[in-house]
Amino acid sequence: MQSIHKDREKGVGMKTNSKKLEEIRKENPFRVPENYFEHFNQEIMNRLPEKDFFVPRTVSLWDKAKPWVYMAAMFLGLYFTIQFLTTRTGTQQTPSAAIQEPLIAPEANQYWSNASVSEDEFYQYLEDQLVEDNYYDYIYEEMSTATNM
Numbered sequence: 001m002q003s004i005h006k007d008r009e010k011g012v013g014m015k016t017n018s019k020k021l022e023e024i025r026k027e028n029p030f031r032v033p034e035n036y037f038e039h040f041n042q043e044i045m046n047r048l049p050e051k052d053f054f055v056p057r058t059v060s061l062w063d064k065a066k067p068w069v070y071m072a073a074m075f076l077g078l079y080f081t082i083q084f085l086t087t088r089t090g091t092q093q094t095p096s097a098a099i100q101e102p103l104i105a106p107e108a109n110q111y112w113s114n115a116s117v118s119e120d121e122f123y124q125y126l127e128d129q130l131v132e133d134n135y136y137d138y139i140y141e142e143m144s145t146a147t148n149m
Helices: 002-010 012-026 040-047 061-086 095-100 106-114 119-132 135-148
Strands: none
Touching: 119 135
């Protein structure tokens, strides 16, 4: 082991390696045949398989319009289904007329049009209803049981 370390210190092995590298660098190890790149494209094209030519298929007018016709039929079916489901049985009304017509009986509509109640009277009525129906007692009992738990 010591002899290897002494040789390294002297640089004996390095000199022999550098001589070999100098010899290799002087020569070009790669050679290209003459006229290789002149005929390169032609050789590649000769190696490729022949390409088959397919005649494009002609598409008829019906094949082009078919998706649009199907979509229009779908929307028409959807429209008639909605029309059928929204009209009332026994009457021939359009859906917009059915929405605009109130569902309250005419007598009740006439009564409420003549009634005039102030805001204070309305709140007093609500408070009276709460007292009569014992809602205050019910809420108080629920609150007291919730805090005891």
